[in-house]
Amino acid sequence: MKRINIMIVDDQTLMREGLKTIIELEEDMEVVATAENGEEAIRKAEQTQPDLILMDIQMPIMNGIDSLKEIKSKLNDVKILILTTFANDDYIISGLLNGSEGFLLKDMNYDQLISSIRSAYQGQIILPNLIAKKLAKRIAQHEPERPRVFNQDFINDKGIRFSKREKEVIELLVQGFSNKKIADSLFISEGTVKNYISEVYSKIEINDRAQAIIYLNQFMSY
Incomplete structure (x- = not known):
């Protein structure tokens, strides 16, 4: 051992x-x-x-x-x-x-x-949940001077595939948008947003929103 x-x-x-x-x-x-x-x-x-x-x-x-x-x-x-x-x-x-x-x-x-x-x-x-929530909030409050885009090389290394709509949801999720605000921004229903988020959670094998935001933030670059 x-x-x-x-x-x-x-x-x-x-x-x-x-x-x-x-x-x-x-x-x-x-x-x-x-x-x-x-x-x-x-x-x-x-x-x-x-x-x-x-x-x-x-x-x-x-x-x-x-x-x-x-x-x-x-x-x-x-x-x-x-x-x-x-x-x-x-x-x-x-x-x-x-x-x-x-x-x-x-x-x-x-x-x-x-x-x-x-x-x-x-x-x-x-990351205990208390710390994860604080870090997720800090990430969401950050306002980059340039728009962030998906780092495709990082995604490929992880072996994860996101659809175009899932990426749009993720971009708003990591900014701290609520489900309702994501729905309003993408002109889709709140229920549809929940379905997309559930699918994203399944792909990254994380079910906690704060932990997911921290993890998904790695997929974004300037």
Whole structure:
């Protein structure tokens, strides 16, 4: 059985030790190091080469975002999940732009923690619904200076085919339009919009609107 080697980075001793105790109950996981600030995390990450790091954001000496940037520049394959007690928009954007595999809220339960670690290790992005909604809202509020178009190469790489009408619906969906507003813009019924959105959800295998907006945003470029 391949073990997931994990490093925990948090300035609170109780949080570090509590997470370590929980994680090491799993046969396929091992905590290979802990650190109490971002600077120590960089040094220990290079020494222990973990598969995955649980990284707090607000820490003395060096914060989690700066530490994440440095570690990602040195260790290409390491997965980093950011630990946070609140869903700050700027942290969300900064974390994802700098290569984080997602976020974990510190009040999550045991099963969510273990499941998220396994999913992130397998390459999935971890976004709790609260964070996904904030990020989707931030994306929708962004007003680009130039119109956005579908990145066909990206779509081809994903092996997904969207019809012309589905693309029109997606363009409005990622802008944060409601179903009614999409219907009015495309001169179709709201029921028809729901059908198109359901078909899109089926193709991308996502059923949550906020998560879908974040995912579909990748298909758009300037």
